Amino acid sequence: xxxxxxxxxxxxxxxxxxxxxxxxxxxxxxxxxxxxxxxxxxxxxxxxxxxxxxxxxxxxxxxxxxxxxxxxxxxxxxxxxxxxxxxxxxxxxxxxxxxxxxxxxxxxxxxxxxxxxxxxxxxxxxxxxxxxxxxxxxxxxxxxxxxxxxxxxxxxxxxxxxxxxxxxxxxxxxxxxxxxxxxxxxxxxxxxxxxxxxxxxxxxxxxxxxxxxxxxxxxxxxxxxxxxxxxxxxxxxxxxxxxxxxxxxxxxxxxxxxxxxxxxxxxxxxxxxxxxxxxxxxxxxxxxxxxxxxxxxxxxxxxxxxxxxxxxxxxxxxxxxxxxxxxxxxxxxxxxxxxxxxxxxxxxxxxxxxxxxxxxxxxxxxxxxxxxxxxxxxxxxxxxxxxxxxxxxxxxxxxxxxxxxxxxxxxxxxxxxxxxxxxxxxxxxxxxxxxxxxxxxxxxxxxxxxxxxxxxxxxxxxxxxxxx
Amino acid sequence: xxxxxxxxxxxxxxxxxxxxxxxxxxxxxxxxxxxxxxxxxxxxxxxxxxxxxxxxxxxxxxxxxxxxxxxxxxxxxxxxxxxxxxxxxxxxxxxxxxxxxxxxxxxxxxxxxxxxxxxxxxxxxxxxxxxxxxxxxxxxxxxxxxxxxxxxxxxxxxxxxxxxxxxxxxxxxxxxxxxxxxxxxxxxxxxxxxxxxxxxxxxxxxxxxxxxxxxxxxxxxxxxxxxxxxxxxxxxxxxxxxxxxxxxxxxxxxxxxxxxxxxxxxxxxxxxxx
Numbered sequence: 122x123x124x125x126x127x128x129x130x131x132x133x134x135x136x137x138x139x140x141x142x143x144x145x146x147x148x149x150x151x152x153x154x155x156x157x158x159x160x161x162x163x164x165x166x167x168x169x170x171x172x173x174x175x176x177x178x179x180x181x182x183x184x185x186x187x188x189x190x191x192x193x194x195x196x197x198x199x200x201x202x203x204x205x206x207x208x209x210x211x212x213x214x215x216x217x218x219x220x221x222x223x224x225x226x227x228x229x230x231x232x233x234x235x236x237x238x239x240x241x242x243x244x245x246x247x248x249x250x251x252x253x254x255x256x257x258x259x260x261x262x263x264x265x266x267x268x269x270x271x272x273x274x275x276x277x278x279x280x281x282x283x284x285x286x287x288x289x290x291x292x293x294x295x296x297x298x299x300x301x302x303x304x305x306x307x308x309x310x311x312x313x314x315x316x317x318x319x320x321x322x323x324x325x326x327x328x329x330x331x332x333x334x335x336x337x338x339x340x341x342x343x344x345x346x347x348x349x350x351x352x353x354x355x356x357x358x359x360x361x362x363x364x365x366x367x368x369x370x371x372x373x374x375x376x377x378x379x380x381x382x383x384x385x386x387x388x389x390x391x392x393x394x395x396x397x398x399x400x401x402x403x404x405x406x407x408x409x410x411x412x413x414x415x416x417x418x419x420x421x422x423x424x425x426x427x428x429x430x431x432x433x434x435x436x437x438x439x440x441x442x443x444x445x446x447x448x449x450x451x452x453x454x455x456x457x458x459x460x461x462x463x464x465x466x467x468x469x470x471x472x473x474x475x476x477x478x479x480x481x482x483x484x485x486x487x488x489x490x491x492x493x494x495x496x497x498x499x500x501x502x503x504x505x506x507x508x509x510x511x512x513x514x515x516x517x518x519x520x521x522x523x524x525x526x527x528x529x530x531x532x533x534x535x536x537x538x539x540x541x542x543x544x545x546x547x548x549x550x551x552x553x554x555x556x557x558x559x560x561x562x563x564x565x566x567x568x569x570x571x572x573x574x575x576x577x578x579x580x581x582x583x584x585x586x587x588x589x
Numbered sequence: 590x591x592x593x594x595x596x597x598x599x600x601x602x603x604x605x606x607x608x609x610x611x612x613x614x615x616x617x618x619x620x621x622x623x624x625x626x627x628x629x630x631x632x633x634x635x636x637x638x639x640x641x642x643x644x645x646x647x648x649x650x651x652x653x654x655x656x657x658x659x660x661x662x663x664x665x666x667x668x669x670x671x672x673x674x675x676x677x678x679x680x681x682x683x684x685x686x687x688x689x690x691x692x693x694x695x696x697x698x699x700x701x702x703x704x705x706x707x708x709x710x711x712x713x714x715x716x717x718x719x720x721x722x723x724x725x726x727x728x729x730x731x732x733x734x735x736x737x738x739x740x741x742x743x744x745x746x747x748x749x750x751x752x753x754x755x756x757x758x759x760x761x762x763x764x765x766x767x768x769x770x771x772x773x774x775x776x777x778x779x780x781x782x783x784x785x786x787x788x789x790x791x792x793x794x795x796x797x798x799x800x801x802x803x804x805x806x807x808x809x810x811x812x813x814x815x816x817x818x819x820x821x822x823x824x825x826x827x828x829x830x831x832x833x834x835x836x837x838x839x840x841x842x843x844x845x846x847x848x849x850x851x852x853x854x855x856x857x858x859x860x861x862x863x
């Protein structure tokens with residue numbers, strides 16, 4: 122199978138992510154959600170009491186909170202979902218230790234190959250558990266921790282407990298509460314003071330079974346002056362019934378540290394992707410979210426940066442692509458809590474074949490955050506008259522001495538642009554793809570080459586057959 | 590073997606039903622240079638668009654054939670692959686798309702007309718070499734290839750980009766729609782020289798222009814005068830010179846019906862459009 126991975130998908134090829142493997146679960150909790158299921162998950166993981174109590178408390182919050190009345194339409198039966206599935210007895214340190222069918226899946230997704238070429242470490246999560254993990258030896262020697270969050274609770278309990286759920290408490294929103302109750306897997310990263318990790322750390326999240334919910338929980342701590350680039354990819358096969366992916370990601374970027382978090386989300390179009398991602402950045406620190414949303418039925422995701430101390434910076438670059446039956450309600454949130462903080466939001470969305478993209482963003486400047494700067498640019502490209510784009514910018518400015526910029530544009534692929542390109546011999550699909558790739562180019566060029574290539578290829582797959 | 594682009598009794602309307610061309614007849618052989626002159630709004634650009642297949646224009650009568658093949662049945666990209674090229678008077682900006690990427694796709698498709706989306710392109714190294722060579726010949730900066738297609742280009746840069754495309758695509762038939770407009774005298778001279786260098790016995794050229802400067806190095810074998818949507822007179826290079834010096838008064842007087850049609854077309858038109 123490994124040879125399949127290198128082959129470049131051609132137009133007309135079926136989506137290479139749409140396959141599933143017959144993997145036998147080691148343990149699968151029954152369908153549905155209640156306190157027993159939550160206890161069972163906690164027992165399976167032999168967790169300390171504080172975590173079990175945290176989960177049960179979170180379940181109560183989840184049950185008490187109403188569904189959000191904004192964003193996209195969520196048509197989910199929470200009792201018709203499997204909340205926990207353990208695919209393997211233990212986590213592999215080499216791919217040979219990973220059960221064959223699961224290894225095949227990741228081979229097809231190209232993960233081991235990418236690992237060899239340009240990654241500093243990899244975590245692969247299949248259903249509820251991380252089934253493979255690696256980290257380059259020199260990073261281990263420098264004190265870098267890159268493990269799954271379950272293992273982190275066992276091995277680094279004090280470190281985890283100090284930060285866990287401090288950035289996103291369960292009561293933050295209904296889906297953060299759900300994640301807090303049933304979470305499993307996800308990455309835990311600690312980068313010690315001054316350590317700069319040159320190559321990206323990557324996590325890959327794969328849902329394989331039908332009606333499976335995935336609820337990973339990621340916690341990243343970048344200590345003073347340290348640097349890390351973390352990348353996550355997500356895919357699932359297409360089933361006729363809906364599934365749920367609801368993650369919580371918390372990031373702490375300390376003094377003068379930098380963190381870049383890149384997501385390439387390509388979930389199947391039956392997945393609700395309802396994710397809470399938030400970072401706090403301290404003095405002179407930089408947090409960057411690069412967020413590519415191509416798949417899912419509905420995505421609601423607004424990566425946030427809270428700038429806590431002077432000189433902190435936040436950048437959020439996002440691309441959303443929605444096609445038939447898809448709604449991408451994505452955006453960004455920046456909160457300026459200290460003077461001289463700056464933020465930049467660039468959002469690009471593309472809608473085609475009746476797809477809907479919404480930009481939803483918040484810029485908040487607290488009183489006293491003098492000389493803060495924020496700039497927001499959101500551009501939407503609509504490919505046909507059946508598709509839709511909306512912009513919901515929110516501004517809450519409680520300080521006079523600030524510079525805030527907001528620009529928004531909506532454009533349609535013009536007949537004249539298409540004619541110009543086709544008059545030079547480009548077919549219409551080729552011309553549309555070129556216009557779309559050009560539209561997102563300012564963001565693509567921010568990505569490391571390998572991911573830029575991947576993004577362009579995914580856009581091409583999305584564009585396939587879009588015209589005529 | 591020399592091929593012919595044949596336009597017979599061509600009637601063209603805009604999609605909102607306004608008739609602009611009212612029976613154009615024109616035959617261009619490979620290797621020939623034709624000049625098409627006429628006052629603003631007489632239908633010059635429309636003819637270029639109709640030959641290339643612009644979706645905003647509808648052919649209501651007549652035919653266009655390239656060596657017997659029905660051009661009107663082809664999509665714009667098929668016309669390009671069959672060897673027809675239109676240098677736009679106002680080229681479109683395509684933000685984020687580099688000139689080099691665009692040209693590599695275009696050149697591959699035109700040279701391999703059967704190519705489907707996703708199939709191999711001309712090898713990068715080979716293409717770069719050719720592109721650099723052509724840009725050097727046209728005295729264009731290498732940086733040009735990395736800029737986004739027509740995005741933020743000056744008027745002169747746009748026209749030169751069109752000539753670069755002409756050089757790379759080497760069509761059998763090129764229609765140059767006012768490739769001189771917006772250029773200063775030196776730039777027109779350079780453009781004129783470049784076109785002459787690119788052309789030759791394998792390229793039939795239709796030059797749409799108001800002026801004779803562009804014709805300096807491209808002495809037309811034929812000059813056609815279009816008025817009121819019809820070619821009313823055809824002559825040699827001396828006709829182009831006469832029109833440039835003396836304007837269209839003699840033509841209007843000689844063809845009152847066409848002049849009246851021309852005036853009627855302009856009445857319904859907002860100022861500045863054509």
